[in-house]
Amino acid sequence: MSDPAQAPVGDAPAAAGGVIVVKIGGGADPGPVLDEVAERAAAGLPTVLVHGGGAAADRLADRLGVRREVIESPDGTHSRRTCPAMITVLTMALLGQVKPQLISGLTARGVRAVGLCGADGALVTASRKTAIRSVREGRTVLIRDDRSGRIEHVDPTLVRLALERGNVPVVSPPAGDAAGNLLNVDADEVAARLAAALDASALVLLTDVAGVLADPGDPSSRIPEVGPHHLTGDVVRGRMRHKVRAGLRASRTVALVTIAAAHRERPIRRALAGDGTWVREGGRHG
Ligand SMILES: Nc1ncnc2c1ncn2[C@@H]1O[C@H](COP(=O)(O)OP(=O)(O)OP(=O)(O)O)[C@@H](O)[C@H]1O
Numbered sequence: 001m002s003d004p005a006q007a008p009v010g011d012a013p014a015a016a017g018g019v020i021v022v023k024i025g026g027g028a029d030p031g032p033v034l035d036e037v038a039e040r041a042a043a044g045l046p047t048v049l050v051h052g053g054g055a056a057a058d059r060l061a062d063r064l065g066v067r068r069e070v071i072e073s074p075d076g077t078h079s080r081r082t083c084p085a086m087i088t089v090l091t092m093a094l095l096g097q098v099k100p101q102l103i104s105g106l107t108a109r110g111v112r113a114v115g116l117c118g119a120d121g122a123l124v125t126a127s128r129k130t131a132i133r134s135v136r137e138g139r140t141v142l143i144r145d146d147r148s149g150r151i152e153h154v155d156p157t158l159v160r161l162a163l164e165r166g167n168v169p170v171v172s173p174p175a176g177d178a179a180g181n182l183l184n185v186d187a188d189e190v191a192a193r194l195a196a197a198l199d200a201s202a203l204v205l206l207t208d209v210a211g212v213l214a215d216p217g218d219p220s221s222r223i224p225e226v227g228p229h230h231l232t233g234d235v236v237r238g239r240m241r242h243k244v245r246a247g248l249r250a251s252r253t254v255a256l257v258t259i260a261a262a263h264r265e266r267p268i269r270r271a272l273a274g275d276g277t278w279v280r281e282g283g284r285h286g
């Protein structure tokens, strides 16, 4: 088979033509993704970029002296504890650091990029989680003042407008709620819900690992495809759990959903050629 990274951009496998939603994690080097998004934009292929920023938020929290904590839910999912100070840090990191860097990186590549957060144009509306279960030293405690939210609604109007104008929308958390608060929502979940709302042909979750790994310590242990049963087992733990859960949800309506590495040449094309982990709610791919 020919090398997918060398093929011309118009030949993107399977998902060519439709909107593609690409999510990039905060820890990954964005250079190769931005190169490929710029190529796609130049070829008139509609692409939405969604980003997280966990690593940048952690660094900023440390510099500002805001304590970081991880919530471990009873099902083994790990999430950021978003105390009132942390939602401010997170907003500063995502909208003040990560997003403008991505936008200026795209601008330098000749792309007109438009930054949007969940609160812009009611793009992502969430409801605050008023009681979060957290396992601490074997005991389950309830956290009531957290500023994280459950996504209730996605309104893709502004994203569509940007795409119609040939711009690349760059979308990030936080979300807004009905009372005017900013809430932390998972960027993978934002990407998944947006992909469904846009009727996207593909959702590409790019991260700092090659896909879902059978052994997170062994980069060569990539699993080619995951389904719902992987969430009941022990393999998909920690932060990867959010990604798989979000991907599974999107795969109900989005034909191609994959988790793959961001830090290599033409990562979108490689991911869509199968060099990652397909996420599929029902049965095998193909
Ligand atoms: N089974 C697994 N396979 C692969 N990675 C795993 C697994 N279990 C846990 N992980 C962890 O999940 C991480 C990827 O999720 P993480 O939330 O750190 O990145 P991201 O979602 O790309 O970035 P961001 O959260 O900033 O958007 C990997 O770096 C790895 O440490």
Ligand SMILES: [Mg+2]
Residues within 6 Å of the ligand: 025, 052, 054, 188, 239, 242
């Ligand atoms: Mg993550």
